[in-house]
Amino acid sequence: MKNGVQALIGAQWGDEGKGRVVDALARDADVVVRYQGGANAGHTVIVEGKKHVFHLLPSGMLYPDRLCVIGNGVVLDPEQFISEVNGLEPAPEKIGTRLVVSNNAHVVMPYHKQLDVLSEQARKTMRHGAVIGTTGRGIGSCYVDKYNRVGIRIEDLASPKILEEKLRMNVEEKNLILEKLYGVPGLNFDELYETSLSWGRFMERYIGDSSCEIDSAVKSGKKVLFEGAQGTLLDVDHGTYPFVTSSSCVSGGCCTGGALSPGRFDRVIGVAKAYCTRVGEGPFPTEDHGASGERLRERGAEYGATTGRPRRCGWLDIVALNYAVRINGFGVIALTKLDVLSGFDELKVCTGYEIDGLRSVGFPNSAYALDGVAPVYESFPSWWEDISKCRTFDELPVTARDYIGFIEKSTGVPVGLIGVGPGREDTIFRDF
Numbered sequence: 001m002k003n004g005v006q007a008l009i010g011a012q013w014g015d016e017g018k019g020r021v022v023d024a025l026a027r028d029a030d031v032v033v034r035y036q037g038g039a040n041a042g043h044t045v046i047v048e049g050k051k052h053v054f055h056l057l058p059s060g061m062l063y064p065d066r067l068c069v070i071g072n073g074v075v076l077d078p079e080q081f082i083s084e085v086n087g088l089e090p091a092p093e094k095i096g097t098r099l100v101v102s103n104n105a106h107v108v109m110p111y112h113k114q115l116d117v118l119s120e121q122a123r124k125t126m127r128h129g130a131v132i133g134t135t136g137r138g139i140g141s142c143y144v145d146k147y148n149r150v151g152i153r154i155e156d157l158a159s160p161k162i163l164e165e166k167l168r169m170n171v172e173e174k175n176l177i178l179e180k181l182y183g184v185p186g187l188n189f190d191e192l193y194e195t196s197l198s199w200g201r202f203m204e205r206y207i208g209d210s211s212c213e214i215d216s217a218v219k220s221g222k223k224v225l226f227e228g229a230q231g232t233l234l235d236v237d238h239g240t241y242p243f244v245t246s247s248s249c250v251s252g253g254c255c256t257g258g259a260l261s262p263g264r265f266d267r268v269i270g271v272a273k274a275y276c277t278r279v280g281e282g283p284f285p286t287e288d289h290g291a292s293g294e295r296l297r298e299r300g301a302e303y304g305a306t307t308g309r310p311r312r313c314g315w316l317d318i319v320a321l322n323y324a325v326r327i328n329g330f331g332v333i334a335l336t337k338l339d340v341l342s343g344f345d346e347l348k349v350c351t352g353y354e355i356d357g358l359r360s361v362g363f364p365n366s367a368y369a370l371d372g373v374a375p376v377y378e379s380f381p382s383w384w385e386d387i388s389k390c391r392t393f394d395e396l397p398v399t400a401r402d403y404i405g406f407i408e409k410s411t412g413v414p415v416g417l418i419g420v421g422p423g424r425e426d427t428i429f430r431d432f
């Protein structure tokens with residue numbers, strides 16, 4: 001990783017393989033920062049055949065001496081955090097000071113998860129309800145409290161008096177919602193308070209000022225990698241609203257959620273699959289409901305890393321990718337899962353949309369406008385070889401190189417890293 005401070009962003013609807021690319025780049029990075037989202041993420045890293053799925057911890061955790069930071073923009077579920085830390089090898093006692101959680105990150109409380117599930121269920125029964133297909137991890141309801149200024153922050157878990165005050169207010173308010181709106185039993189303050197204090201005792205050693213940690217790392221010339229969760233098209237502002245998550249997944253989110261000024265970033269890396277997938281509801285212009293979609297799912301093992309749901313599969317969408325290039329300012333693309341495209345009779349790439357009979361190459365960034373678009377495809381030949389052992393660009397079959405060349409030409413962005421398999425070593429480095 002030659003660039004000093006880099007942001008790594010999902011270019012599609014999440015699950016692009018961000019975890020494995022972070023793991024590949026963390027080889028040379030000093031610091032890895034998660035800056036938004038929460039345990040809705042599922043970032044898979046496979047090392048020596050062993051699979052690790054990170055929901056909250058940065059994907060740099062597998063290297064023994066990287067500083068890993070959870071920034072203020074994250075919503076952190078302490079139950080998930082504790083189980084992930086306890087599951088780490090080497091044992092959590094050995095983590096020492098190499099894991100820092102921002103004092104200002106918000107706590108996902110059990111009632112956030114409950115409200116997330118209840119509101120999705122309620123929408124299913126409503127005549128005008130738009131079901132989003134959330135992960136049920138309490139993400140939306142926690143960010144609601146953050147922006148409503150009633151949220152509980154990580155630092156509060158270690159301050160019994162402040163915690164008590166904030167929790168009493170929240171329990172009172174949430175009980176109104178639970179009992180009066182949803183007709184379910186309310187929360188027990190004492191139980192929740194005791195549990196929260198126990199989380200605080202576990203977390204105390206990790207709580208710090210993440211913005212100072214990142215600032216001093218950058219000032220001392222360390223290599224810092226910001227690890228995005230979800231993807232551009234799930235961003236709360238720029239995604240296919242309302243079928244999005246509740247955080248800023250795009251590169252701009254690094255500045256607020258990671259507390260670093262925009263001027264200090266050297267490069268933005270876009271991670272894109274060689275095709276597209278989506279989990280949950282919402283528009284997906286290049287979705288393939290036929291045999292090709294099924295083949296992508298089976299060859300790509302496209303089942304959610306967090307919920308196990310089958311992912312919807314379809315072709316690479318250059319219109320959407322160019323939108324992601326523009327919103328994030330990608331300087332380079334990491335293209336994953338190229339191996340999955342081996343052996344197709346034909347590869348399709350969407351190069352434009354037809355909207356009301358008119359051809360457009362612009363991405364309408366609203367779910368309602370996207371609903372009516374028809375993708376316009378170009379066809380490419382596939383290759384029959386197993387490419388999973390290729391380690392240089394030149395070893396790839398010419399049709400695979402041409403496919404990548406077309407992506408570079410259509411986006412104006414070089415493809416600097418290529419994934420040819422899920423393992424750490426299944427990576428072709430070109431510009432990193």
Ligand code: GDP
Binds near residue numbers: 016042046301304421
């Ligand atoms: P993330 O959320 O963006 O980190 O991605 P996920 O981990 O949710 O999903 C990506 C899936 O694809 C995981 O199962 C990875 O192990 C797998 N994967 C990543 N890169 C490649 C690749 O280049 N080839 C293959 N075959 N699988 C990959």
Ligand code: IMO
Binds near residue numbers: 010040
């Ligand atoms: P990673 O980081 C794919 C989707 C959910 C749902 C919508 C809102 O692994 O790429 P939420 O629980 O966030 O309120 O759900 O966003 N979603 C993801 N899809 N990968 C993810 O994370 C996702 N995180 C959320 O399926 O459609």
Ligand code: MG
Binds near residue numbers: 305
């Ligand atoms: Mg994932």
